[in-house]
Amino acid sequence: MVLVQSLPLLALLALLGSGRAGPVPACLIALLLALPAVAVSLPPAVSLPEFLPAETLRGVWLALQPMAIVAGGLLFHAAAAPAAQAETREATPARVFAAAVPLGCFLESVTGFAIGAVFALGALRAMGIGGAVAVALSLQALILVPWGGLGPGTLLGATLLGLPPHEVARMAGFPTVLWLPLLAPMIWALQARAGLVVPPREKAMQALMLAVLGGLVLGLHWVLPFEVIGVVASGIVLLWALWRADPPRAAGPALRAAFPYLLLTTALLGARLWQDPPALRPFADLPGFAVTHVALVLWAVALGLLLARADGGARLRGALARAGRPMLVMLLYVLLGRWLAGGGVAAALAAALADSAGGAALPLMPPMGFLAGFVTGSNVGAQAALVAVQAALGQAFALPPLLAPGMHNFMGAAGAGMSIAVTAMLCALAADGTRPVQVWRLVWPSMALASALGLGLLWWGA
Numbered sequence: 417m418v419l420v421q422s423l424p425l426l427a428l429l430a431l432l433g434s435g436r437a438g439p440v441p442a443c444l445i446a447l448l449l450a451l452p453a454v455a456v457s458l459p460p461a462v463s464l465p466e467f468l469p470a471e472t473l474r475g476v477w478l479a480l481q482p483m484a485i486v487a488g489g490l491l492f493h494a495a496a497a498p499a500a501q502a503e504t505r506e507a508t509p510a511r512v513f514a515a516a517v518p519l520g521c522f523l524e525s526v527t528g529f530a531i532g533a534v535f536a537l538g539a540l541r542a543m544g545i546g547g548a549v550a551v552a553l554s555l556q557a558l559i560l561v562p563w564g565g566l567g568p569g570t571l572l573g574a575t576l577l578g579l580p581p582h583e584v585a586r587m588a589g590f591p592t593v594l595w596l597p598l599l600a601p602m603i604w605a606l607q608a609r610a611g612l613v614v615p616p617r618e619k620a621m622q623a624l625m626l627a628v629l630g631g632l633v634l635g636l637h638w639v640l641p642f643e644v645i646g647v648v649a650s651g652i653v654l655l656w657a658l659w660r661a662d663p664p665r666a667a668g669p670a671l672r673a674a675f676p677y678l679l680l681t682t683a684l685l686g687a688r689l690w691q692d693p694p695a696l697r698p699f700a701d702l703p704g705f706a707v708t709h710v711a712l713v714l715w716a717v718a719l720g721l722l723l724a725r726a727d728g729g730a731r732l733r734g735a736l737a738r739a740g741r742p743m744l745v746m747l748l749y750v751l752l753g754r755w756l757a758g759g760g761v762a763a764a765l766a767a768a769l770a771d772s773a774g775g776a777a778l779p780l781m782p783p784m785g786f787l788a789g790f791v792t793g794s795n796v797g798a799q800a801a802l803v804a805v806q807a808a809l810g811q812a813f814a815l816p817p818l819l820a821p822g823m824h825n826f827m828g829a830a831g832a833g834m835s836i837a838v839t840a841m842l843c844a845l846a847a848d849g850t851r852p853v854q855v856w857r858l859v860w861p862s863m864a865l866a867s868a869l870g871l872g873l874l875w876w877g878a
Contacts, residue, residue: 488714520557525646528565563646569795587822782870789831798828
């Protein structure tokens with residue numbers, strides 16, 4: 417039974433790793449293999465013909481939101497790009513770092529759904545950086561996923577367990593404050609692969625900015641609500657990084673270049689002030705699509721900016737054409753994640769792993785959290801799939817109540833930031849033949865560091 421349940425994931429990873437199938441056909445094969453896996457995992461009272469139509473509709477509903485955000489993000493990127501977008505901007509270590517980390521983290525904190533990585537990838541390609549290195553660098557925009565999009569995954573996980581979400585977020589901040597500066601050598605190695613020489617002074621500044629970013633993320637929990645911490649922390653470091661990368665010679669041009677981003681941020685944060693807005697909610701237990709949803713705000717701001725441009729129509733058509741394949745990839749992978757989580761496959765595999773390990777299950781908890789995000793493609797999915805299992809394991813090991821959920825929040829978010837779905841979507845957006853396995857070979861130190869820190873958190877708390 418475990419082999420049947422694990423076969424969809426094993427086949428998906430094997431196909432993506434071998435390069436014999438692209439993200440779309442690989443996921444279609446995994447979806448076919450998921451049918452027997454779900455069939456053997458469902459409760460006796462639920463049949464596969466009953467489960468599939470209902471869960472597929474729920475998966476499509478969940479996928480529509482990130483799909484709309486991806487398309488809106490591409491529209492906004494096209495609207496905000498300068499007229500000379502065709503010209504390649506000179507790449508420097510300071511510019512690459514600013515685009516990949518603080519800019520991407522800031523946009524991800526405001527919007528969520530990996531849109532920060534989409535923007536980072538666009539900025540890197542405008543500097544002439546492409547291939548697996550560009551995708552790997554753009555994934556660094558997702559290192560603050562517990563606070564991304566104002567923290568819906570953190571909120572969901574805490575709500576499912578009846579815990580205060582602010583405290584769960586703060587617990588995830590402890591490994592984050594160490595993880596961020598430890599990523600510096602990998603980020604320098606990626607810049608070197610992009611053909612950039614990072615001098616010692618620049619390395620010191622980038623390491624310092626990562627340390628400050630991590631320190632702000634953890635420290636601000638004592639003075640701010642967790643939902644806005646990612647926005648504030650990354651925004652402070654972003655201003656610092658942009659000033660170093662491109663010191664403005666005059667206030668006017670700098671403000672004009674920043675205007676689209678200031679407008680978007682103001683609109684998004686302003687929309688959050690509307691309490692209980694009207695929302696389309698076909699499923700009572702799933703997130704609704706409110707009139708203030710990130711996707712609708714993105715589309716509204718982007719279309720308004722495009723209308724003000726003489727070439728707005730051409731930019732609109734180009735952005736929509738580029739959005740098709742990433743949106744299809746997102747739809748398929750969300751469906752796969754929903755089938756595996758909703759059908760009980762993910763929880764069954766985790767339980768089987770824990771049962772077979774017995775007393776040695778504690779070191780397996782961080783990898784299980786990472787895989788939950790890696791497979792489902794979002795921290796929301798990671799929390800829904802396995803946070804209850806992790807909390808139960810934490811109780812079995814007599815851990816403090818916040819420890820296992822906080823660790824799972826950190827690890828699930830780390831896995832989501834390097835997930836199959838996100839990496840495949842960015843590879844599809846890059847459209848240069850880059851395969852996810854090429855990217856994972858470059859970011860494996862980040863995966864290893866996150867797992868070590870997650871385990872360290874458990875041992876420290878125990």
